[in-house]
Amino acid sequence: MTAVAHLADPVAMATPAFIALVLIEMVAVRLGARGDYDWRDSFTSLTLGFGSTMAAVVLGGTIVATYAAAARFHLFAIPVTWWSGALCFVLDDLAYYAFHRSAHRVRWFWASHVIHHSSQHYNLTTALRQTWTGFWSLSFAFRLPLLLLGFDVRLVLFVAGINLIYQFWVHTEAVRRLPGGIEWLFNTPSHHRVHHGSNPQYLDRNYGGVFIVWDRLFGTFEPEVEPVRYGLVHNIATFNPLLTATHEWVAIVRDLRASRSWRGRWMALAGPPGWVEGGDHSTAEAIRAAWAARGVAAE
Numbered sequence: 001m002t003a004v005a006h007l008a009d010p011v012a013m014a015t016p017a018f019i020a021l022v023l024i025e026m027v028a029v030r031l032g033a034r035g036d037y038d039w040r041d042s043f044t045s046l047t048l049g050f051g052s053t054m055a056a057v058v059l060g061g062t063i064v065a066t067y068a069a070a071a072r073f074h075l076f077a078i079p080v081t082w083w084s085g086a087l088c089f090v091l092d093d094l095a096y097y098a099f100h101r102s103a104h105r106v107r108w109f110w111a112s113h114v115i116h117h118s119s120q121h122y123n124l125t126t127a128l129r130q131t132w133t134g135f136w137s138l139s140f141a142f143r144l145p146l147l148l149l150g151f152d153v154r155l156v157l158f159v160a161g162i163n164l165i166y167q168f169w170v171h172t173e174a175v176r177r178l179p180g181g182i183e184w185l186f187n188t189p190s191h192h193r194v195h196h197g198s199n200p201q202y203l204d205r206n207y208g209g210v211f212i213v214w215d216r217l218f219g220t221f222e223p224e225v226e227p228v229r230y231g232l233v234h235n236i237a238t239f240n241p242l243l244t245a246t247h248e249w250v251a252i253v254r255d256l257r258a259s260r261s262w263r264g265r266w267m268a269l270a271g272p273p274g275w276v277e278g279g280d281h282s283t284a285e286a287i288r289a290a291w292a293a294r295g296v297a298a299e
Helices: 010-030 039-071 082-105 107-117 124-128 139-149 153-168 180-185 189-195 213-218 241-258 262-270 284-298
Strands: none
Touching (some): 010 153, 039 124, 039 139, 039 241, 082 153, 082 213, 107 139, 107 241, 124 153, 180 213, 241 262
């Protein structure tokens, strides 16, 4: 990797493999492998994935231009070599952890990310259930520190693509657990099933993209110890892609209009999902606390 001009688009190169693996998993599940497919749910996921791709085509140039503008203020001139690529990859995953944790803790970010968690099924098509509104929620801003450090724009985009490709395969029930060293360091299907669970003890856990070690370091790791109930705390009763892509933004507008104070309006945007003005909160923290309290009382 000595010439950044030669860095290919890894996601475009991996797309045929994505399609092939989805078909293989579908057949394997039909033949008795662990997993669950619903054609309506999978169609919604595929439609959302196509819409996300179209949004990237339309708005991707603006994001790249923003990255290029930020890179002009870099602290260091980091060359594009094997070691800078490896370092950028690790730091990019840390940036992804920061984004992913924020996407579950700040409603503005959650309004885009909730799309990915809206399926009550868990298979490789779930990985393709991506947001249409990530640009408007400013999710791309979490990679700006890499550019300010001095990593080349094209290198940052390349490792971001590799990160996205890695996360595809963890969306499956067919793989149970991997050898211990892998489970300790890397995000795996077992760890990511927990992340997609709406079980109280699984809420807002296992944010890592490639490395699960971030969750171990920052206290957000949870092992898979009981069957996972997939989906949201309050599931949406629709397979309509447009409603799925926009339902949380609609809810934010509704809550802003109903707010009786400036604090209520602020929390409707920047508070944790589930925060309710003047009522009982159903945030992940509140649900986990209630679940833990029941466990203590049972003892």
